[in-house]
Amino acid sequence: xxxxxxLVQNSSVDEPALGLRERKKRARREALIDATHRLVAEHGLxxxxxxxxxxxAGVSARTFFNYFETKDDAVLGHTPWPLDSAATxxxxxGGPTGHLLADLQALVSSFLTDAxxxxxxxxxxxxxxxxxxxxxxxxxxxxxxxxxxxxALIERRLQxxxxxxxxxxxxxxxxxxxxxxxxxxxxxxxxxxTGTADEHVSxxxxxxxxxxxx
Amino acid sequence: xxxxxxLVQNSSVDEPALGLRERKKRARREALIDATHRLVAEHGLxxxxxxxxxxxAGVSARTFFNYFETKDDAVLGHTPWPLDSAATxxxxxGGPTGHLLADLQALVSSFLTDAxxxxxxxxxxxxxxxxxxxxxxxxxxxxxxxxxxxxALIERRLQxxxxxxxxxxxxxxxxxxxxxxxxxxxxxxxxxxTGTADEHVSxxxxxxxxxxxx
DNA sequence: TGCAAAGTTGCAGTGTGTGTAAAGTTGCAC
DNA sequence: GTGCAACTTTACACACACTGCAACTTTGCA
Numbered sequence: 001x002x003x004x005x006x007l008v009q010n011s012s013v014d015e016p017a018l019g020l021r022e023r024k025k026r027a028r029r030e031a032l033i034d035a036t037h038r039l040v041a042e043h044g045l046x047x048x049x050x051x052x053x054x055x056x057a058g059v060s061a062r063t064f065f066n067y068f069e070t071k072d073d074a075v076l077g078h079t080p081w082p083l084d085s086a087a088t089x090x091x092x093x094g095g096p097t098g099h100l101l102a103d104l105q106a107l108v109s110s111f112l113t114d115a116x117x118x119x120x121x122x123x124x125x126x127x128x129x130x131x132x133x134x135x136x137x138x139x140x141x142x143x144x145x146x147x148x149x150x151x152a153l154i155e156r157r158l159q160x161x162x163x164x165x166x167x168x169x170x171x172x173x174x175x176x177x178x179x180x181x182x183x184x185x186x187x188x189x190x191x192x193x194t195g196t197a198d199e200h201v202s203x204x205x206x207x208x209x210x211x212x213x214x
Numbered sequence: 215x216x217x218x219x220x221l222v223q224n225s226s227v228d229e230p231a232l233g234l235r236e237r238k239k240r241a242r243r244e245a246l247i248d249a250t251h252r253l254v255a256e257h258g259l260x261x262x263x264x265x266x267x268x269x270x271a272g273v274s275a276r277t278f279f280n281y282f283e284t285k286d287d288a289v290l291g292h293t294p295w296p297l298d299s300a301a302t303x304x305x306x307x308g309g310p311t312g313h314l315l316a317d318l319q320a321l322v323s324s325f326l327t328d329a330x331x332x333x334x335x336x337x338x339x340x341x342x343x344x345x346x347x348x349x350x351x352x353x354x355x356x357x358x359x360x361x362x363x364x365x366a367l368i369e370r371r372l373q374x375x376x377x378x379x380x381x382x383x384x385x386x387x388x389x390x391x392x393x394x395x396x397x398x399x400x401x402x403x404x405x406x407x408t409g410t411a412d413e414h415v416s417x418x419x420x421x422x423x424x425x426x427x428x
Numbered sequence: 429t430g431c432a433a434a435g436t437t438g439c440a441g442t443g444t445g446t447g448t449a450a451a452g453t454t455g456c457a458c
Numbered sequence: 459g460t461g462c463a464a465c466t467t468t469a470c471a472c473a474c475a476c477t478g479c480a481a482c483t484t485t486g487c488a
Contacts, residue, residue, distance in 0.1 A: 060468045137358045141351025172421045179393045207386045
């Protein structure tokens, strides 16, 4: 199968123009995700083989695994999580507001908003994940993988916080951060992708608080 | 390899004496878990094949998969979650205290305490899971698998609760329940398995509350 | 003792994921 | 443009997880 890649010229100003190599890489990555979505939507996760996906995308099976660790990751569009953004740095150094909870919410919001995969593709991934529990699990696992980095981030933050905050373990704060991200993600999805990440994370926090303060 | 099973005579009064068949089944199950623990502790998860485990346990590879869905499940001792215990029933019908939070805590505690696998084995599983992120992931996946049942449980409970509780979605309560279970599980492990599940779940709730009420 | 139900086993097969080395592309300096 | 270094893709071989199936063995029970 002969497939042409759509190479989009990056016209943003702050990002230096990407070379052909990098653009091809991204295009191929998205082509693989899209091919996976198409096939899985039609036949279901287990009935689709990596080989079939590769044929659809016009790429060798070996290449597939250069892009994704597992088949499931291709559906989810998972890639190593860029935990070195401006938002994470600001959080670690005590910002943006100085209140732990508010800043956690801001961080969750930035995670969901600046996802390294387009909004539409996220939506399609969610749709499929709802039908295939295994995908959901994989998503959780993927988040869990980054918990070490997250904990380190939080460790930095807690050391410059108030005495109150410092009494918390970075472990539990990290878990909470993951939980908030996850729950917000789901709530956003349940709302059909409408609204902003900010709104949803606030709603989740409110619910949680109401459960915990009986 | 010729391996003899240790068949423990069940002497409890309320449980009718188990037949030979059932006792053998349990013994084999535990033998498989133990063999897996031994080998994985020594060589690491990825270096241990199912075949090796079966040789150690004196069982055919095919039999292994009659007991566990995946290799990872054998480490974790996972088995279909018995969500029809007395504790779950009590929770669904508004008990034991009538306060949602307190009853959630009791439920978490019962999950961890009445695990269908012995305390020691749980401890060993936790030890191994700490070193192998994939196991953790699988554990999360396993919990996620039961979320549907959990949601149904919570749905029943919420319908007989106060107006306050009824405003919550069973979704978020279910997620919270899973989160509490998970976080407590980890905290218990971090404490080296000392203390009771009750104590740890309370501590987790306290921490969470302090994060959320800035 | 004998029969039905439950459990175990070997075997063949599918599919995921990895290591490796050769072949093809791109970036860049001259 | 030419040429070389760095990076990517690809084919191939392989290990291993896991499944379906059809004997075969063991247990429960009359």
